[in-house]
Amino acid sequence: MSASTNAYKDAGVDIDLSHDLLSRVKDRLAATRRPEMLQDIGGFGGLFDLARSGYRDPILVSATDGVGTKAEIARLTGRLDTIGRDLVAMCVDDLVCSGAAPLFFLDYYATGKLDVDTATSVVTGIGEGCEMAGCALIGGETAEMPGMYPEGDFDLAGFSVGAMERGTALPEGVKAGDVLLGLASDGVHSNGYSLVRKIVEVSGLGWDDDCPWGEGTLGAALLRPTRLYVKQALAAVRAGGVHALAHITGGGLTENLPRVLNEGQGAEIDLDSWDLPPVFKWLAETGGLAEAEMLKTFNSGIGMVLVVEADRASEIIKVLIEAGEQVHALGHVPEGAGVTYRGALA
Numbered sequence: 001m002s003a004s005t006n007a008y009k010d011a012g013v014d015i016d017l018s019h020d021l022l023s024r025v026k027d028r029l030a031a032t033r034r035p036e037m038l039q040d041i042g043g044f045g046g047l048f049d050l051a052r053s054g055y056r057d058p059i060l061v062s063a064t065d066g067v068g069t070k071a072e073i074a075r076l077t078g079r080l081d082t083i084g085r086d087l088v089a090m091c092v093d094d095l096v097c098s099g100a101a102p103l104f105f106l107d108y109y110a111t112g113k114l115d116v117d118t119a120t121s122v123v124t125g126i127g128e129g130c131e132m133a134g135c136a137l138i139g140g141e142t143a144e145m146p147g148m149y150p151e152g153d154f155d156l157a158g159f160s161v162g163a164m165e166r167g168t169a170l171p172e173g174v175k176a177g178d179v180l181l182g183l184a185s186d187g188v189h190s191n192g193y194s195l196v197r198k199i200v201e202v203s204g205l206g207w208d209d210d211c212p213w214g215e216g217t218l219g220a221a222l223l224r225p226t227r228l229y230v231k232q233a234l235a236a237v238r239a240g241g242v243h244a245l246a247h248i249t250g251g252g253l254t255e256n257l258p259r260v261l262n263e264g265q266g267a268e269i270d271l272d273s274w275d276l277p278p279v280f281k282w283l284a285e286t287g288g289l290a291e292a293e294m295l296k297t298f299n300s301g302i303g304m305v306l307v308v309e310a311d312r313a314s315e316i317i318k319v320l321i322e323a324g325e326q327v328h329a330l331g332h333v334p335e336g337a338g339v340t341y342r343g344a345l346a
Helices: 015-030 070-077 083-098 116-133 193-203 218-222 230-239 252-260 278-287 291-297 310-322
Strands: 058-065 101-111 136-144 154-165 179-184 242-247 266-270 302-308 327-332 338-342
Touching: 015 116, 058 083, 070 083, 070 154, 070 193, 070 218, 083 101, 083 116, 083 154, 083 230, 083 242, 101 116, 101 230, 116 136, 116 154, 116 230, 179 310, 193 218, 193 278, 230 242, 230 302, 230 310, 242 252, 252 266, 252 291, 252 302, 252 338, 278 291, 302 310, 302 327, 310 327
Parallel strands: 101 136, 266 338
Antiparallel strands: 058 154, 101 154, 179 302, 179 327, 242 302, 266 327
């Protein structure tokens, strides 16, 4: 029996849709281009000339992440223009914690049946995130896999590579007495959404209902994109006196701060040093979440923490404020392991 010329399309994969997607996003991709790129997207691999980046003795740093079940809220609400930025931020905000500047980014978009409008919105957001972070969107993969995903469903993953000069890696030099500076988050970011979705279910509200703590719909408020801290954090690092950075993702302050401290060091945090944003108050009240659970699940209003030399703290705060950040002096590094809290979330 001879195969039909449309056999692959009949099996659920339409290659022409991928070409359509690429044609729609090519201008957005072009806006992320860096001079180190040696060819346009479309080859079997993305070529990047590290020698053109100006590093004398570079160390490469890589990071990968996704957006978790936040993508499900985006899909259900049809608001797909921001999760691409989330994807970039979750990768490059991790990468900058090593002291590296992001150079390029790749994405993986998988779905059962490619919807070009949906994919265009997502990839456009990825391009926006890359431009904001100063890295090139050098390539990616759009995988159409019938039978692997329910109709309309999709998944995302991102991969970022950055560089720094040898000998400048962070964390380095963290010591007792260092000051903890917290940068405000823009909301829930991209962690804890399985619990968020459960709380919304318990609340009886729908995604299109009015937001209980602000303007617009509940779905739109919960899809507020992850803040990109790259340029601001690197400005602080260049100013000198930054010993470590911690991206506050899943695990919250409780789990992420110890990742950048030395053995036998802890973090003492004054919970009265910032106000708990309304979205977290609503989640805590509606979900009946204890304070310890909030601090171990969500960022609770602090998306990035810098561990800095005490006598440089004022100067670094000024640099961060000039870069557009809202900075909170959270506490300090004491002797003794573990994260301890004073005061109460309010």
